[in-house]
Amino acid sequence: xxxGLSAFPLTPTGEDGIDSNSYAxxxxxxxxxxxxxxxxxxxxxxxxxxxxxxxAHAVKIAVEAAGGTPVMAGIGALRTSHVLxxxxxxxxxxxxxxxxxxxxxxxxxxxxxxxxFADVTRELSVPLCVYDNPGTTHVRFSDxxxxxxxxLPNVGSIKVPGVPGPAQARIDALRALxxxxxxxxxxxxxxxxxxxxxGADVWYSVLGGTFPSTALAITRAAQAGTAAGLSEExxxxxxxxxxxxxxxxxxxxxxxxxxTGEPNLPRPLRGLDxxxxxxxxxxxxxxxxxx
Amino acid sequence: xxxGLSAFPLTPTGEDGIDSNSYAxxxxxxxxxxxxxxxxxxxxxxxxxxxxxxxAHAVKIAVEAAGGTPVMAGIGALRTSHVLxxxxxxxxxxxxxxxxxxxxxxxxxxxxxxxxFADVTRELSVPLCVYDNPGTTHVRFSDxxxxxxxxLPNVGSIKVPGVPGPAQARIDALRALxxxxxxxxxxxxxxxxxxxxxGADVWYSVLGGTFPSTALAITRAAQAGTAAGLSEExxxxxxxxxxxxxxxxxxxxxxxxxxTGEPNLPRPLRGLDxxxxxxxxxxxxxxxxxx
Numbered sequence: 168x169x170x171g172l173s174a175f176p177l178t179p180t181g182e183d184g185i186d187s188n189s190y191a192x193x194x195x196x197x198x199x200x201x202x203x204x205x206x207x208x209x210x211x212x213x214x215x216x217x218x219x220x221x222x223a224h225a226v227k228i229a230v231e232a233a234g235g236t237p238v239m240a241g242i243g244a245l246r247t248s249h250v251l252x253x254x255x256x257x258x259x260x261x262x263x264x265x266x267x268x269x270x271x272x273x274x275x276x277x278x279x280x281x282x283x284f285a286d287v288t289r290e291l292s293v294p295l296c297v298y299d300n301p302g303t304t305h306v307r308f309s310d311x312x313x314x315x316x317x318x319l320p321n322v323g324s325i326k327v328p329g330v331p332g333p334a335q336a337r338i339d340a341l342r343a344l345x346x347x348x349x350x351x352x353x354x355x356x357x358x359x360x361x362x363x364x365x366g367a368d369v370w371y372s373v374l375g376g377t378f379p380s381t382a383l384a385i386t387r388a389a390q391a392g393t394a395a396g397l398s399e400e401x402x403x404x405x406x407x408x409x410x411x412x413x414x415x416x417x418x419x420x421x422x423x424x425x426x427t428g429e430p431n432l433p434r435p436l437r438g439l440d441x442x443x444x445x446x447x448x449x450x451x452x453x454x455x456x457x458x
Numbered sequence: 459x460x461x462g463l464s465a466f467p468l469t470p471t472g473e474d475g476i477d478s479n480s481y482a483x484x485x486x487x488x489x490x491x492x493x494x495x496x497x498x499x500x501x502x503x504x505x506x507x508x509x510x511x512x513x514a515h516a517v518k519i520a521v522e523a524a525g526g527t528p529v530m531a532g533i534g535a536l537r538t539s540h541v542l543x544x545x546x547x548x549x550x551x552x553x554x555x556x557x558x559x560x561x562x563x564x565x566x567x568x569x570x571x572x573x574x575f576a577d578v579t580r581e582l583s584v585p586l587c588v589y590d591n592p593g594t595t596h597v598r599f600s601d602x603x604x605x606x607x608x609x610l611p612n613v614g615s616i617k618v619p620g621v622p623g624p625a626q627a628r629i630d631a632l633r634a635l636x637x638x639x640x641x642x643x644x645x646x647x648x649x650x651x652x653x654x655x656x657g658a659d660v661w662y663s664v665l666g667g668t669f670p671s672t673a674l675a676i677t678r679a680a681q682a683g684t685a686a687g688l689s690e691e692x693x694x695x696x697x698x699x700x701x702x703x704x705x706x707x708x709x710x711x712x713x714x715x716x717x718t719g720e721p722n723l724p725r726p727l728r729g730l731d732x733x734x735x736x737x738x739x740x741x742x743x744x745x746x747x748x749x
Binding site for chain 1: 473501506507508509536537538539540560561562563564565566567569570571573574577593594596703705724725726727728
């Protein structure tokens with residue numbers, strides 16, 4: 168489950184709710200490309216903005232559209248009891264794993280973050296991926312906290328944020344702290360090839376949700392030790408990811424490709440403005456990613 | 459509505475939901491003390507952790523228990539359509555005003571924050587207080603953004619975070635940016651007396667939710683220009699607020715006073731540990747706040 172390329176599609180959502188048809192098409196497209204797993208309702212999938220009912224509906228669509236490709240579903244919420252309800256819904260829909268970020272409103276202590284994972288993992292019947300995403304949760308995981316949480320039952324992987332610079336030291340440090348059964352996955356797409364080359368087991372990929380073939384090529388090359396160059400060629404796209412956030416860039420890309428309607432993000436999120444959207448289209452065109 | 463002392467009680471919540479009886483007693487106690495308004499479902503009232511149904515129920519309790527004292531209700535949520543639904547519920551329950559913080563998961567641009575307030579204020583039939591709370595929302599309001607939002611219809615007040623050092627410059631700078639009909643309110647309880655003395659119109663008070671008479675004494679003295687000393691005497695309590703967060707300190711205080719049961723915060727939030735709880739009790743005892 169937690170290896171290779173895990174692709175995170177958008178959940179196209181307007182003011183009237185989820186566009187179910189577009190969502191099923193996005194998931195089926197990713198599965199057809201041959202990704203190793205699908206991350207439904209990740210941050211790119213807008214889980215934090217959806218109701219319990221919308222999320223249960225989306226997970227059902229994802230599992231069905233994925234065919235045999237394993238689906239991992241985001242179950243994060245601000246309150247533990249809501250996380251448990253979402254885990255139950257996801258398991259009932261047939262997911263192969265769940266993904267949990269410690270969402271915050273009041274800042275949480277390390278003991279509270281650990282307590283959340285302890286309360287949730289003991290109720291699960293599928294493995295969990297620990298989602299470390301300080302840019303959205305504002306939780307700073309210490310290595311010690313990662314080590315404690317990784318000992319909990321049903322923890323199968325850790326999704327770490329992109330690290331600037333060489334990834335080897337970070338991967339090695341984490342590897343020394345967690346049981347051998349827990350895989351380490353990288354995100355921050357522009358750092359992923361380096362992370363895989365340094366021994367990360369899986370790339371939790373925003374790019375892969377909309378451009379699965381391109382992300383697969385990078386992944387397979389890195390796994391074969393021949394990554395050099397493929398990710399670097401996408402630098403103009405990574406620049407836009409860093410400037411506007413990968414969610415908004417993929418939102419513009421998916422609608423430009425005709426994969427979703429407009430808008431595909433729920434308010435208060437807004438799509439990129441015209442100038443930024445043009446930049447995205449120019450970069451996609453230059454990279455041959457528009458067909 | 460937006461002047462004097464606005465007291466923010468806890469919404470006692472355990473794993474089984476809101477403790478309605480304790481909540482009604484807390485609100486009635488604050489109203490009986492003579493506060494100018496009541497802030498239901500603020501950050502101290504745990505709004506971010508409650509369902510729409512729980513929030514509608516809590517607002518009804520608050521309006522009823524408050525008697526004639528005006529109630530302002532928090533309507534914050536991650537998604538604009540959810541905020542609109544919460545505003546409708548609160549208005550139907552008879553609130554006199556609403557309080558809106560721009561909650562975030564994906565970081566919001568200034569235009570997205572402005573768009574949220576524009577989308578919400580145009581639908582309201584009661585005035586709105588803009589809730590600037592970077593510690594929980596991670597939104598940094600520029601003065602320019604405050605100025606833009608304050609021009610929107612139905613904006614009645616701004617709740618600004620505590621400012622370190624002399625408050626006069628901050629109050630004067632904001633005053634110059636917002637229409638004369640919009641009042642300026644301070645929070646960060648340890649800075650409130652200074653803020654009122656510097657001309658703030660209202661204190662949005664965590665302390666006042668559990669110790670309304672003490673907060674009222676500080677407020678009335680500051681309004682009369684004789685504040686010196688009253689707030690400073692509470693410095694041992696303010697120290698605990700800064701160390702543990704005012705929410706957790708008031709949670710421990712309310713249960714120690716027998717105003718709520720235990721636990722009174724929903725998981726993943728946890729009460730203070732035994733050592734910290736003893737500190738709170740010692741400080742309350744030394745300050746004569748235990749009866």
